[in-house]
Amino acid sequence: MRVEIPPLDKVDIRLLRVFKAVTECNGFAAAEETLGLGRSTISIHIADLETRFGLKLCVRGPSGFSLTPQGQVVYEATLRLFSEINSFRTTVAGSKGQLMGELTIWQMENIASDRLNPLVGALRRFRERSNGVEITMNVVPSNDVERGVYDGRCDLGLTGSRSPLNGLKYEQAYSERISLYCGSKHPLFDRSASALSDDDLRQVDFVRRGFLTRQQEMVETNWNSTVVSMHVEATLEFILTGLHIGYLPDQYSAAWVDLGILRKINPERFSVDWPVYIVSRESNAPSVLVSTFRDDLLSESRQLANQEAN
Incomplete structure (x- = not known):
């Protein structure tokens, strides 16, 4: 049986806004605060929209919330609309x-x-x-x-x-100034810049920033990396363990530098205006x-x- 998609009206627009919020919040529960609606009301709205379009838009279960292939199409069309x-x-x-x-x-x-x-x-x-x-x-x-x-x-x-x-x-x-930092617990913290060799730096564990390509990373040597950060705050936390070094914005790092728990590593070589x-x-x-x-x-x-x- 072929299901026709009816002309959109004001109610459809309202239901699509609910669907968009649920998708971007990645679930019904997370969308409650955004929408100012209870979970049962959100569920009814999504069911009404699915009935209206004759499509299964999303799946909820033990593995979490996800869009169906048709739901992904509707979401992308909703953004354009x-x-x-x-x-x-x-x-x-x-x-x-x-x-x-x-x-x-x-x-x-x-x-x-x-x-x-x-x-x-x-x-x-x-x-x-x-x-x-x-x-x-x-x-x-x-x-x-x-x-x-x-x-x-x-x-x-x-x-x-x-x-x-x-x-x-x-x-x-x-531009923001970006520099290479280590924490006070790291072996390089008390080493002067002039005393650091490329061999020393090859021994470090570098925090790779997951939102950059390897070509974009400011790494001059073949540094080892076992950790990836998607956020500046996560990079800082890796560095503060004393197990890793990584790049941070100077303005963001200033408070920890003033406390004596962060320092730059050879800023003449490893600082750049980003x-x-x-x-x-x-x-x-x-x-x-x-x-x-x-x-x-x-x-x-x-x-x-x-x-x-x-």
Whole structure:
């Protein structure tokens, strides 16, 4: 029996929002707080949507929550649908000289304390205009920012990684200083930089950052690595064990350096200015919201750079 997909109405949009939240929260229970709904109500909504479309969208069981192949198709189509709805609202509001709609920004972790981070100033600039925009921000690993922009889960982001994904536009916002660190319990902690040889460094256990390719890692020697970190905080925790060395942002590490439990290893050789990018989707006609906020980020970046130079 062929099941027709009915024309969408307001109820379908509401149910799709529930489905989107459940998918992105990876389960019904985790979506309760996001949606402000009880688990039984969420379950009813998903069942109604499955009945409406004649499709099994997700599976719940001992192994956890997962989308069916049809559910994955519906989720991806839902992202495109909501993006187009938001674009329609934004375009119509823009024709009246207004900013309206939803803007989702993802940023990599642990950059809030960086004095060159333009995000706070850009938010102030954006809100100085009269607008009814709902802004959502999320903090995720650096490479997840790119994937989020690529697949439409967010509109633009700030990231320290740059992947070969087609259709993404990268613009450098600023640079953060990255250095190689060891903890006070590590054998290299009390060794001077001049006393460290390449043979010494080949004996270390290096924290490899899982969101970078090996070509992107700043490793000059064939270092051993038995641990992988997906977050800056996890890298720090590995280093503090005294068993590993790894790269950390200087602004993030400063508090532990001041406490005497972290130190740089040969900063003349193993420190670098790492670019932080504004990433957005390539488009001949970008959203008014995205282009406006992107311009605010770039303007704030230039102002902060000038202040730093003076």
